[in-house]
Amino acid sequence: MIYDYFECQKIFDSFNNTKIIEHNPLGYTSLEHLPIRYFTYGNGNNNIVVIGSQHSSEIISTTFVINLIHYLLNNNIEFNDITIHFIPILNPEGYLINTMAIRSKLSKYSSSQDIREYCYQFYKNYRYDIYHNDDIKLHQVMFEDIDSRIIPENYPILKDSVSDILSNHPKGSIIDWASNGKGIDLNSNSINKIVNSNETNKSNAYNNIRLDIPSPIGYPGENTNINFKQENEIEALNSLLSNLSNIKSIFNYHSTGGIIYQRPENNDLYHLTYNYLLSKFYQELTIKNDSNYNIIVEKANKITSVNDVIRINYLGDLLIELSPMMGNPIGMFGDNTNIEKTINSNIQSFIYTINNIDKIINVTNHISSLITLDDNLYCCIDSLYKKIRKK
Numbered sequence: 001m002i003y004d005y006f007e008c009q010k011i012f013d014s015f016n017n018t019k020i021i022e023h024n025p026l027g028y029t030s031l032e033h034l035p036i037r038y039f040t041y042g043n044g045n046n047n048i049v050v051i052g053s054q055h056s057s058e059i060i061s062t063t064f065v066i067n068l069i070h071y072l073l074n075n076n077i078e079f080n081d082i083t084i085h086f087i088p089i090l091n092p093e094g095y096l097i098n099t100m101a102i103r104s105k106l107s108k109y110s111s112s113q114d115i116r117e118y119c120y121q122f123y124k125n126y127r128y129d130i131y132h133n134d135d136i137k138l139h140q141v142m143f144e145d146i147d148s149r150i151i152p153e154n155y156p157i158l159k160d161s162v163s164d165i166l167s168n169h170p171k172g173s174i175i176d177w178a179s180n181g182k183g184i185d186l187n188s189n190s191i192n193k194i195v196n197s198n199e200t201n202k203s204n205a206y207n208n209i210r211l212d213i214p215s216p217i218g219y220p221g222e223n224t225n226i227n228f229k230q231e232n233e234i235e236a237l238n239s240l241l242s243n244l245s246n247i248k249s250i251f252n253y254h255s256t257g258g259i260i261y262q263r264p265e266n267n268d269l270y271h272l273t274y275n276y277l278l279s280k281f282y283q284e285l286t287i288k289n290d291s292n293y294n295i296i297v298e299k300a301n302k303i304t305s306v307n308d309v310i311r312i313n314y315l316g317d318l319l320i321e322l323s324p325m326m327g328n329p330i331g332m333f334g335d336n337t338n339i340e341k342t343i344n345s346n347i348q349s350f351i352y353t354i355n356n357i358d359k360i361i362n363v364t365n366h367i368s369s370l371i372t373l374d375d376n377l378y379c380c381i382d383s384l385y386k387k388i389r390k391k
């Protein structure tokens with residue numbers, strides 16, 4: 001289930017001539033001109049967008065999108081008046097860097113049991129790092145002998161870039177690579193993300209990695225400069241979104257927490273109610289311990305990330321953190337039950353949500369005519385939702 005960059009390309013090729021249609025790439029990365037591959041399923045008037053690996057260290061999001069596509073194909077799932085737009089890897093250069101680093105370690109093991117044990121050890125070390133504030137990060141130590149040499153020779157520009165960037169960061173931090181090939185984090189790549197000089201990532205697992213220079217994770221790019229230009233990958237995504245009418249949902253899949261982010265919200269009552277109901281439908285079939293994924297809401301708080309901007313501008317944007325088990329990129333693969341539950345329940349959640357889009361629209365119309373934008377908004381929607389679900 002851990003697919004490296006090249007394995008993913010073969011899987012994408014295999015979609016050809018099925019009900020998944022490949023279109024021209026949405027764009028190309030700036031260093032090696034890797035394509036941002038793009039597929040559609042169905043041809044209805046309502047559009048659903050599915051994004052994987054905006055953060056390349058969150059490889060489970062691409063595993064999920066691939067499994068979702070296979071499930072739709074194998075079970076011949078039909079939706080009513082829907083087109084689904086898939087971007088399985090929004091960040092191809094980052095995905096290549098991260099999965100080559102993983103491959104360099106996992107290729108030593110031949111059995112899936114050994115691979116799982118290595119991933120579980122990574123999970124335990126990562127977990128230790130999150131809950132302690134040590135200078136040495138145990139999960140990075142597992143990759144301290146890995147550097148830009150793992151990038152294939154036919155990607156010389158990327159190889160040099162990774163080498164330059166890593167020279168400013170701790171050994172082994174290549175395994176934390178969430179950014180693109182230029183060391184720019186594609187969710188932070190927004191003028192709204194303010195970083196101070198010498199500031200580091202907030203998480204204990206990454207607080208030895210600076211945010212103010214190109215880095216494996218967190219650097220927003222030259223966004224204080226008047227000439228700020230969004231990265232190619234985000235421009236590619238924005239060009240797709242701005243060309244689609246009737247967007248009913250944007251599922252931006254990330255990796256860890258078992259969380260549905262629905263904040264910051266648009267202040268429009270219809271928009272906010274629709275998004276919250278969409279979250280609630282998605283939540284129903286998710287599994288986190290004995291419960292469901294949490295929905296994070298907070299009316300009109302600060303906009304900082306690229307995804308925040310998308311949520312404010314388009315209806316139905318949910319950022320979903322898939323795995324209840326932590327440890328990007330491989331920790332969550334250390335437990336088969338976690339992986340299977342995460343993938344399967346999210347496939348069911350996705351299908352269930354899409355099948356209920358008409359209902360969500362109707363209920364939104366009904367509820368938003370009964371309530372006003374005040375602090376008890378979510379309680380009102382919750383109780384009305386319960387009543388309507390019972391009918």
Ligand SMILES: [Zn+2]
Pocket residue numbers: 055058187254255
């Ligand atoms: Zn992420």
